[in-house]
Amino acid sequence: MLRNREIQMLVLILCIISFCATALAGIILSYRAAIFILIISIVLNGCSLIFTRWRYREIEKLSGYLRQITSGNYSLDVRDNREGELSILKNEIYKVTVVLSEHSSLLQQDKVKLTNAISDISHQLKTPLTSMMVMAELLSDKKLDEAKRAEFTRNIRVQLERIDWLVSSLLKLSKIDAGTVLFKKDKIFVRELVQKAAESVSIPMDIKQQTLKVSGNESAAFLGDLNWTAEALINILKNCVEHTNEGGNITIGFSENALYTEIAVRDNGKGIPKEDLPYIFQRFYKGKNAGEDSVGIGLAMAYSIITRQHGDIEVESEEGEGTQFRIKFYKHVI
Known part of the structure; x- marks a missing residue:
């Protein structure tokens, strides 16, 4: 502790003050008063140094704790629920440790995903x-x-x-x-969105002689990015076209209420097995009914685009009966 320059200055100042107080007491008062003031000064200076030494030991512990954090050990806990600035510092350091631990865990997960x-x-x-x-x-x-x-x-x-x-x-x-894609917040009329998406799948639907039926409230709209949302809807429609037999039907219905705008896409195709339903939005996942040329990325992209715009997508399906995708864009996000 005494190797610190500030402690050396503190000891020097305390000694000078004690010497001056003792000398003045001896000159002005008496020899006994000077002895008494000298003893009091020694006691006070000793208590001050002991307290300072204790604080430096606590700071040294925190320094060791921080060194362990930099080496990747996030399991230590230095929380202190007592009052005081040192206790507050310990709690703040622990909060930072928790955040660093979470970031480290996320980075590890990202590495695995990559x-x-x-x-x-x-x-x-x-x-x-x-x-x-x-x-x-x-x-x-x-x-x-x-x-x-x-x-x-x-x-x-x-x-x-x-x-x-x-x-x-x-x-x-x-x-x-x-997170580098900046989604626009334009007012999108669902009818315009559906028309834009339907144009991209019109040829494969004609080849398979499939029928597309569209119905809904003409004024239904939501805030979002037209081009990106159309990309998501196109991928969903492609999935419906792929899994619907020749001469099948695909229907798109949309509506709007005080809470959200909903788009429902339904086909009367093969359907999705129950064991595949929880995974169809995962990247590169291919279910039992997936075609040979299927990559398993279209629905994953649709899910990412919709959820990044504060939307939600659900799927209901029954083998042999068909599949329905329900997309909701909420008015307010809490």
Whole structure:
């Protein structure tokens, strides 16, 4: 403790004050008064130094606690419920420790998620890349007939389009997860949103001779980002088209009340097995009824876009009867 410059200055000042008080008492009063003041000064100075030493020991403990925190040990608890600035400091340090512990846990979870995501992406890209490598090698054969050459070229183009879509979707998801996407707060009329989304799935619906029925309150609206919300609705509609048989029906209904604006998308397709329902919004998850070309990223993107705009999405399904997605955009978020 005495190696600290401020303590050295304190001891020096106390000694000077004690010496001056004792000398003045001896000169002005008497020899006995000087002895008495000297004893009192020694006692007071001793108590001050003992108290200062105790505070420095407490500070030293906190320093050791902070060193353990920097080394990654967040299990220590220095909370002190007594009154005083030192107790307040201990409690504040503990609060910071809890926050750092939570951040460390989140970072660890992010690392695991990143590792899993890279593994999933590698798996999704491996199949088309392998297929294209085989077809490219076959195309190098000069004896290959033109029909096969045209077929392989077309297949390579299809695989490249699939990879391009996958990479584009992953970039969009990454931006949403990172919080770099600034969603607008424009007034969106649901009828306009549905029309915009329906245009993107009109061709595959025509190919499968499916019927789209739209009904709802013309004035229904909510605050959000038109383009991003349309992206979410398109992915939901694509899922419905994919899992609905030829000649099937897809219906979109929407309404608005004092609490939220709701969009309900329903098909009469294959339905989703009960064991798959809790996981369909997870990235790269493919249920039992998923198609061969399914990647398992469309519904995950839809979920991220809707929830980031303070919305909610639920799914109800029964095998053989169809599936219904219910999207709600709330008026006020608490």
